[in-house]
Amino acid sequence: MLKKKILIVDDEPDLVETLKVNLERENYECFAAYDGNSGLSRARNEMPDLIILDVMLPGIDGYMVSRLLKFDEQFEGIPIIMLTAKGQSEDREMGEQTGADYYMTKPFSTEKLLAKVKEFLGD
Numbered sequence: 001m002l003k004k005k006i007l008i009v010d011d012e013p014d015l016v017e018t019l020k021v022n023l024e025r026e027n028y029e030c031f032a033a034y035d036g037n038s039g040l041s042r043a044r045n046e047m048p049d050l051i052i053l054d055v056m057l058p059g060i061d062g063y064m065v066s067r068l069l070k071f072d073e074q075f076e077g078i079p080i081i082m083l084t085a086k087g088q089s090e091d092r093e094m095g096e097q098t099g100a101d102y103y104m105t106k107p108f109s110t111e112k113l114l115a116k117v118k119e120f121l122g123d
Contacts, residue, residue, distance in 0.1 A: 003029040004121050007048040009039030009065065010083070011057050019052060022110055023117065036060035043069055048078060050120055052113075053100070055084035055091070063098040070099025079120040083108060 006028050008016050013034065020030040031046060033039035035058040043051060043065075051069070055062035062082060069075040079101040084091070087105040095103040102116055117123075 003027055004049040004123070005029045005031070005046060006117065007039065007043055007046060007051045008032045009034075009036070009042075009051065009057065009062065010054040011035060012054075018110075019113075022114060026114060026118075026123075028117070028121075034058075036062065036065050040065050040068060043075065043078070047075075050117060051078055051080045052117075053080055053082050055082060055086050055095070063094055066095070066100050067098040081113070081116055081120070083113070 006023055008019050008030060010016050011034050016032045020032065023030050031042065033042045037059040039053065053062045053065060062084065066080050069078065080099060081102045081104060082095045082100040083104050083106060085106045092103045101120065104113060
């Protein structure tokens with residue numbers, strides 16, 4: 001069976017590595033991007049089943065990445081989990097307005113994130 005693909009877009013390599021280890025243990029295929037522009041191009045090239053997206057990124061921010069993908073018919077169905085240190089209610093609202101399917105703040109529970117990933121991917 002084909003593994004489901006998850007794109008992790010975050011500028012913190014340690015966090016990306018931790019997420020990859022945990023997700024790969026659950027049998028997902030993971031790939032990463034460390035800034036908004038490469039996150040957008042990787043999403044378009046790889047067609048992931050789900051995207052874990054930080055907001056504060058070099059280049060274009062996570063809100064813009066989300067908006068550009070969610071307003072494109074080809075990518076609008078890909079669930080986006082925003083994982084960010086920006087926890088104010090206006091940040092959360094901005095995440096929802098730009099198309100995030102779920103908004104989670106750092107620090108976060110790995111178990112809760114994995115549960116959300118499985119929920120979105122139907123696993």
